[in-house]
Amino acid sequence: MNPFPEEWELLALFESEPTITDRDVPWSYNRLTFETKRGADEIRCEIEPGHEILNINWWHDGKEKLKLELYWVDGLRVVRGGGIDYLIARFRDQYSCDLEFHLKPEIHMRWATSTECPPR
Numbered sequence: 001m002n003p004f005p006e007e008w009e010l011l012a013l014f015e016s017e018p019t020i021t022d023r024d025v026p027w028s029y030n031r032l033t034f035e036t037k038r039g040a041d042e043i044r045c046e047i048e049p050g051h052e053i054l055n056i057n058w059w060h061d062g063k064e065k066l067k068l069e070l071y072w073v074d075g076l077r078v079v080r081g082g083g084i085d086y087l088i089a090r091f092r093d094q095y096s097c098d099l100e101f102h103l104k105p106e107i108h109m110r111w112a113t114s115t116e117c118p119p120r
Contacts (some may be wrong), residue, residue, distance in 0.1 A: 001049040001075050004028050009078040013085050013103060014045065041107050045087075047076070054089050056101060056109075066109070070099070 007027055011017065014034035021031040032047045046055040054073045058066040075090035086102040097117035100110040 001028070001052060001073060003075050003077055004049055005076055005078045009080070010034065010047075012080060013078045013087060014043075036103070038103065038107060043103065043107065045101075049076075052092070058107065072096075 004027075005013075010027075010032070014036045016034055016036050018027075018032040018034045020027070020033075027049070029050045030048075034043075034045045034047075036043050040061045042059045044055075044057040046053070048054075052071060052073050054068070054070040054076070056066065056068045056070075057064070070089065070091075072092040073089045074092045077088045077090075079086050079088060083105055084102070085104040086100050089099040089101070091098075095113050095115060095117065097112045097114055102108050102110075
């Protein structure tokens with residue numbers, strides 16, 4: 001994935017240390033699993049940069065609300081500031097617009113497929 005966030009950016013976004021498949025391998029070639037709680041919401045985000053995979057699971061009060069298994073994610077960015085924190089996923093497919101997964105101030109997501117995605 002290019003771009004790929006700095007380690008500190010992912011730590012600040014998820015406010016947790018990830019579970020890593022191989023401690024001797026850099027994050028950009030590893031499988032990272034972040035788990036975080038926001039009140040009654042639980043999030044698990046698995047990132048495999050080398051395989052362009054992003055999985056997002058969201059539970060509210062123990063009930064699954066969202067499960068995404070995303071492939072061909074060719075870039076990730078973290079946006080933080082002004083009380084807003086979110087992850088932007090960019091896809092290789094020209095018809096998949098950028099996905100925004102917001103963690104603050106509340107959890108929500110924005111994504112579309114279109115022939116008219118905004119320029120990258």
